[in-house]
Each structure stands twice: as structure tokens, then as C-alpha cells.
Amino acid sequence: DTGLEGVPDGSVQLMLMINSVHFERSEPVESARDYLRRFLRKLAPGGALVYHFDWIDPLHLPREDLVGLFVGAGFAPTAEELPMPPHMPEATLQVSSGPRDHTPRPLKRGFIVAFRRPASP
Numbered sequence: 001d002t003g004l005e006g007v008p009d010g011s012v013q014l015m016l017m018i019n020s021v022h023f024e025r026s027e028p029v030e031s032a033r034d035y036l037r038r039f040l041r042k043l044a045p046g047g048a049l050v051y052h053f054d055w056i057d058p059l060h061l062p063r064e065d066l067v068g069l070f071v072g073a074g075f076a077p078t079a080e081e082l083p084m085p086p087h088m089p090e091a092t093l094q095v096s097s098g099p100r101d102h103t104p105r106p107l108k109r110g111f112i113v114a115f116r117r118p119a120s121p
Contacts, residue, residue, distance in 0.1 A: 002038050009041045015049040022053075023061045023069060036073035043117040049075070050082070053110035055092060063111050075115040082112035 004012075017039075023032050039049055051070075056062065061069065067079045093104040 002035075002042075004039070004042050007042050010044050012042045013044055013047045015039060015043065015047075016052070017049060018052045019054060021051075022057070023066060024059050025061060025065075026059070029069065029072070032069055033073040036070060036075070040074050040117055045117055046119045048080075048114045048116045050112065050114045052082075052112040054088070055094070055107040056110050057094070057105065057107055063113070067113065067115075070115045074118075076118050078116075080114040080116075082114060084109060084112060 021035075043049060049070075051066070053060075070079065071077050088109050090109050092107050092109075094107050
């Protein structure tokens with residue numbers, strides 16, 4: 001559920017997706033593209049969806065694959081890179097909060113990318 005079902009198609013200039021939707025390597029590509037197309041329909045021509053993740057887990061898609069996913073869903077082929085805050089290190093560790101496994105997992109610094117709906121079909 002995108003939470004945007006009541007929003008008219010083509011009416012949104014800017015969407016922010018901040019640490020909210022992960023796309024995993026094991027997820028079917030077409031399913032993920034279909035999901036992104038639902039956001040694309042809500043954007044006005046030339047509108048942007050800014051996708052931001054602080055940290056990327058090894059199970060999630062890397063930036064290059066994520067860009068391909070958005071482009072495959074119909075977003076413009078050129079993604080706009082936005083700078084991450086300079087205080088964020090290149091890598092960190094995450095410890096699971098589960099009751100059994102507290103093994104640290106390596107995380108890489110994330111990225112901020114703006115994807116646009118093409119101005120014309």
C-alpha cells in the first residue's frame with residue numbers, strides 16, 4: 001500500500017521516500033517495478049521522487065540496481081545524485097535487535113537520489 005490511493009494521478013510535484021521502502025535483492029523485479037509505477041502515476045510530469053537511505057544492508061539493492069529499477073518502472077533515465085551529510089562515515093555496523101542473533105552486520109553509507117517523471121510520454 002502506497003498510502004496515495006486517494007491522491008489524483010499526476011498531481012504531486014515532489015515525493016520524499018526517506019528510510020521507508022527497501023528493495024531486496026531476492027525480491028521479484030517486476031513486483032518492485034509495479035510498486036514504483038504506482039508512485040510514478042501520482043507524480044506530475046517533471047515531478048520528482050527523492051529516495052534517501054542512510055545505510056544500505058547487504059541484502060538490499062545497491063544504488064546502481066535501484067536506479068535500474070526506477071528507470072524500468074518508467075522514471076527518467078537520468079537520476080540526480082544529492083549529497084549525503086558529510087558527517088556520515090563510509091561504513092558502520094548494525095547489531096540485530098532480535099532476541100537471539102546479536103552478530104554485527106556491516107552497512108555501507110547510503111545515498112540520496114532524485115528520480116523524475118518524464119515531462120512527456
